[in-house]
Amino acid sequence: MCGICCVVSLSAHPPSTCLLEKAVLGHLRRRGPDSSQHLVKSVPHCPHHCLFSGHVLHLRGEMTPQPVEDPTSGNVFLWNGEVFDGISITSEESDTQFIFRQLCSCSSESDVLSLLSSIRGPWSFIFYQASRHYLWFGRDYFGRRSLLWQFNEELDKVLILSSVSAASDPPWWEVPASGIFRIDLQDCGTSKAVALTLHPWKYPSKENTVEEVAICDLSVISRHLPSHVALVINESHALFAPVTPLNKEIHDMPEESQRFDCTKIQADVGVLQMFLAEEHKKKIVHQFIDMLSTSVKRRVLCLVRDNDLLRGKMPGAASRKPHVAILFSGGIDSVVIATLADRHVPLEEPIDLLNVAFKLPEQNSQSISNRKPSKGKKQLPPSLECFNGNNTVTCSSLASFNVPDRITGRAGLEELRNINPSRSWNFVEINVTVEDLKEMRQKHISHLVYPLDTVLDDSIGCAVWFASRGEGLVTHQGDTRPYKSPAKVVLTGIGADEQLAGYSRHRVCFKNHGLAGLNEELEMELGRISSRNLGRDDRVIGDHGKEARFPFLDEEVVSFLNSLPVWEKANLALPRGIGEKLLLRLAAAELGLTASSVLPKRAMQFGSRIAKMENRNEKACDKCTRLQSVSVE
Structure with a gap:
């Protein structure tokens, strides 16, 4: 388990750890007492910067400090989860390293969503895909791991994602466990506006039926979003729910x-x-x-x-x-x-x-x-x-x-x-x-x-x-x-x-x-x-x-x-x-x-x-x- 945090800034200067409130940083460290470190990601000629903060509780496999960065692609990963099934991984392996390698090999949005659909276990994550300037984040289908967000109209802190927070203004809210969110940081930096894309959970299609959205109530998701944040639902790529729909039949109740x-x-x-x-x-x-x-x-x-x-x-x-x-x-x-x-x-x-x-x-x-x-x-x-x-x-x-x-x-x-x-x-x-x-x-x-x-x-x-x-x-x-x-x-x-x-x-x-x-x-x-x-x-x-x-x-x-x-x-x-x-x-x-x-x-x-x-x-x-x-x- 880990405490994970990401600060997205559209200012001209890279963010520093001082942008993280002392109380928030303290709560993150209590979650992950075995390793704590930060990484500032700045891309030349791109008007955005990200501060990643990872705090690790070591429970399985090789100890892996976070955030994890791939020096070749420039991708960065924060993972707070456990892979119990769905993906073949040995008990000696670090699931953080394993999932990161798989994400780095994804060549399309569909690949990313397919990978996340296959994981069985609790998780929340933050993944910076450098080649496309995408920031992916979200929680598992049930939301078994915490992830909060805070939006700020000031350009020094456009968005903060964190496992845990502290009461402040503007307020924090829980990231809805309705699917996987994606931000195009290149577009955000150009337009100076935040646009979220949500890939919602769907039940796998059955014979002669269309896919059914499992959880996607737009009014609930956007309820706590400030007016300057746009939300778009993208259903063109499949993010399959890891469970079957509820059986609602009531006419076959046996007499016994x-x-x-x-x-x-x-x-x-x-x-x-x-x-x-x-x-x-x-x-x-x-x-x-x-x-x-x-x-x-x-x-x-x-x-x-x-x-x-x-x-x-x-x-x-x-x-x-x-x-x-x-x-x-x-x-x-x-x-x-x-x-x-x-x-x-x-x-x-x-x-x-x-x-x-x-x-x-x-x-x-x-x-x-x-x-x-x-x-x-x-x-x-x-x-x-x-x-x-x-x-x-x-x-x-x-x-x-x-x-x-x-x-x-x-x-x-x-x-x-x-x-x-x-x-x-x-x-x-x-x-x-x-x-x-x-x-x-x-x-x-x-x-x-x-x-x-x-x-x-x-x-x-x-x-x-x-x-x-x-x-x-x-x-x-x-x-x-x-x-x-x-x-x-x-x-x-x-x-x-x-x-x-x-x-x-x-x-x-x-x-x-x-x-x-x-x-x-x-x-x-x-x-x-x-x-x-x-x-x-x-x-x-x-x-x-x-x-x-x-x-x-x-x-x-x-x-x-x-x-x-x-x-x-x-x-x-x-x-x-x-x-x-x-x-x-x-x-x-x-x-x-x-x-x-x-x-x-x-x-x-x-x-x-x-x-x-x-x-x-x-x-x-x-x-x-x-x-x-x-x-x-």
Whole structure:
């Protein structure tokens, strides 16, 4: 993973690094702690200059500092992505070098788009094609990697592209994950105007049908563009979507899917076993498990592993260093991911389960975390304040962090231990006080959530930032000590609810509009996941020098789920804990999970209790005043 940035200038003088705001540069370096460098690209007799800035987190293959420049062609490349499939590349190769070589060999626009269409995995990129003075940039189909843009009418900074930004004027916006953008810098320099060309994603054509644009709502794309920026849609070259369209058929629902008396069904594993007794249903469940297992395998093995021993390890703890962590609430999404990760992560390597809890204000009033630190004394993080010099527990206030996700997380941990008692599972209890929340929101989180600005963005952004930091407490054989996860890869379950009807609004939609309405809702969910979730989560997790990976958004997994009729994925006539994400619950039961397979959906902001921490009567869609007040400071 990397922090990438490009400043395009039409001034007479080449740009310097001073054009990059100090805050933006700092955020980029936190994303890529292993290498940082800049490159200014100026072309004689051409009225444009580009400053490229690359910051690398090394995870696979040969370490490749960025930006990468080809001395022969003059092409320059910035890459923030992972190639998991679609292109033949070995685990020892640098995907940055590989993709750059392929781009340099492209002789036409069609070649560039064909190459990008073939990549399976998350990515954002910036590519300067020197022979044509083109600047190409964009995000993958789902927008799993952040890329922001800022336009400026002043000629010193016409356009800035960056993985992460800071609140400023003019504002930044997320680059829409609607296709690949291209700028002809030669034309821009001559006309002193910015014209964007968008090559939109399309579904591959079928027999006797024309190509259908997958995502291309011109009004949405141009909504945040300033008036001096022109946008043109170019559909003459194919940029094929990496997934199949959603199956919206609703007339073939089999009778057996409706044969249960919903008024008498309770959320119980026995009900799942009744479904699994159907041969057809069990076949689909096994196909889904195989697809998801392969997705997890790609994401836990595609990284450089070392054999470093853990220092100061506790009695009973594994000696090897963990390389993979999971955002772990104990809910069905995270427990299934952990179960499948256990299949592929080397047995001698621990897996970190990151469980975050926020302390309610009324429980804080007498706690140690509220005391003012002594002058000259370094204050410990809230998770560690209950320890003396011998790293042993000295207070009982940890019980106040027993929020719902902590309770289900511990229960999920026991299920994992039952499935594989030989694995070392590091259940990391990450405890956050209101003081720590306010401090970190102002220092880091508000700038990472930006340009999103709602109460929901604040809650999720803060929860994910603290969880992915991985700093908390781990207990082995009754011995509880401070711990900081060294894992650079963080798996998250996002994408499961959006595809398998996991949200409460899906029940409302089904009740009001039936299966046809539910299909439309699910299609919308996946279409907006880039702007609603993924850019924000990538920025937040990447701030710790870690990479977010999303097994449920693997292209093969999404295509498989898209191919199924909606009633094979969910049955919202059934009660909570069964009907939503039914297919995933059946997979969990088939994998040997019990209690976690029938846990009702609970949103992270409620399970971690951050939504109640500051005692505000707010709606999730309201603009968050806490983010706004920080942004203007």
